[in-house]
Amino acid sequence: MNSTRDIEALIDVMARLPGLGPRSARRAVLHLIRKRALLMQPLADLMGQVALTARECLNCGNVGTTEICDICTSAKRANGQICVVEDVADLWAMERGHAFKGRYHVLGGTLSALDQVGPEQLRIPRLIDRVSEEAISEVILALNATVDGQTTAHYIADQLEGRVTLSSLAQGVPIGGELDYLDDGTIAAALNARKTF
Amino acid sequence: MNSTRDIEALIDVMARLPGLGPRSARRAVLHLIRKRALLMQPLADLMGQVALTARECLNCGNVGTTEICDICTSAKRANGQICVVEDVADLWAMERGHAFKGRYHVLGGTLSALDQVGPEQLRIPRLIDRVSEEAISEVILALNATVDGQTTAHYIADQLEGRVTLSSLAQGVPIGGELDYLDDGTIAAALNARKTF
Numbered sequence: 041m042n043s044t045r046d047i048e049a050l051i052d053v054m055a056r057l058p059g060l061g062p063r064s065a066r067r068a069v070l071h072l073i074r075k076r077a078l079l080m081q082p083l084a085d086l087m088g089q090v091a092l093t094a095r096e097c098l099n100c101g102n103v104g105t106t107e108i109c110d111i112c113t114s115a116k117r118a119n120g121q122i123c124v125v126e127d128v129a130d131l132w133a134m135e136r137g138h139a140f141k142g143r144y145h146v147l148g149g150t151l152s153a154l155d156q157v158g159p160e161q162l163r164i165p166r167l168i169d170r171v172s173e174e175a176i177s178e179v180i181l182a183l184n185a186t187v188d189g190q191t192t193a194h195y196i197a198d199q200l201e202g203r204v205t206l207s208s209l210a211q212g213v214p215i216g217g218e219l220d221y222l223d224d225g226t227i228a229a230a231l232n233a234r235k236t237f
Numbered sequence: 238m239n240s241t242r243d244i245e246a247l248i249d250v251m252a253r254l255p256g257l258g259p260r261s262a263r264r265a266v267l268h269l270i271r272k273r274a275l276l277m278q279p280l281a282d283l284m285g286q287v288a289l290t291a292r293e294c295l296n297c298g299n300v301g302t303t304e305i306c307d308i309c310t311s312a313k314r315a316n317g318q319i320c321v322v323e324d325v326a327d328l329w330a331m332e333r334g335h336a337f338k339g340r341y342h343v344l345g346g347t348l349s350a351l352d353q354v355g356p357e358q359l360r361i362p363r364l365i366d367r368v369s370e371e372a373i374s375e376v377i378l379a380l381n382a383t384v385d386g387q388t389t390a391h392y393i394a395d396q397l398e399g400r401v402t403l404s405s406l407a408q409g410v411p412i413g414g415e416l417d418y419l420d421d422g423t424i425a426a427a428l429n430a431r432k433t434f
Contacts, residue, residue, distance in 0.1 A: 070325055073287065083250045085281075094270045105241065
């Protein structure tokens with residue numbers, strides 16, 4: 041069908057987004073076409089705008105629309121703490137927690153010999169530079185509790201040993217979590233890290 | 238965060254698409270930002286293009302980029318058959334089946350007294366006009382097997398009684414379907430409509 045070529049191309053591209061497949065992309069595109077003035081045109085404009093302006097912060101790797109992101113430029117966030125995360129999604133998750141008041145360092149992945157990801161690819165030298173440049177007193181390693189994440193955390197801890205306080209997120213029972221549904225490792229970790237009243 | 242306002246607005250709009258929520262919209266937007274040259278810019282351009290050009294066919298209600306859609310303008314599809322469907326998604330599903338060679342009529346919903354949807358809102362008068370204008374011999378009612386769909390099918394059948402052959406899709410066991418997983422109604426319908434060898 042000739043006159044629907046653009047619509048089919050749009051469905052194909054939408055189907056490449058994570059979380060969408062061919063069927064849900066068709067559904068989303070039909071929904072967009074039905075609301076083309078109210079939803080589709082604003083979405084297209086916003087997406088074009090972000091595609092032009094989005095960039096990674098040269099200091100920490102966060103995503104924003106300026107060379108240095110808001111968190112790195114904010115004097116309020118210069119409290120001597122850096123929280124090291126794997127990914128921008130993890131940074132956003134930490135920000136939603138509203139508990140951390142310092143700055144971030146986004147690695148963009150984990151060390152992996154198989155995929156040839158070394159410290160250079162993960163901005164680890166930049167992290168070490170930042171520790172002295174920004175007078176950092178504590179580095180919080182908020183890496184995922186996976187084998188790769190923990191390997192990377194140990195590597196960074198080795199590099200910074202003796203220069204700053206190193207910490208990692210506490211492991212234990214999640215808020216609202218039921219013991220019956222937790223894995224054995226989490227229960228053991230929570231018991232070992234138990235707190236006295 | 239000021240410099241990420243566009244990114245947050247984009248996530249909010251993406252989260253309004255069917256099949257996406259706030260979490261999957263964040264994931265999709267991060268994926269798009271990572272591939273902004275290869276994926277995000279083309280997607281934004283295509284979406285803007287479709288938002289400008291997409292329209293409903295004045296004859297059948299199909300979605301396309303011209304006033305009268307390809308199927309309605311194609312002489313090959315003028316075989317005297319019209320397939321009546323509820324929605325453009327159903328038309329696309331029929332087209333994927335590659336079995337129907339005639340034209341379509343998209344109602345855009347089903348009759349519903351509660352929602353004040355009458356025949357006028359569903360292009361039913363236009364369907365009745367088309368039957369004489371396009372020398373239609375058979376109308377296939379491919380409406381969903383729901384109460385509303387079947388009510389609408391009966392209403393259209395009443396209107397066209399005696400003027401054309403009326404038919405509906407066969408009901409039975411889906412290809413690859415296992416009896417054990419089928420509902421009782423489908424098994425009963427398949428048994429009643431059994432074919433002799």
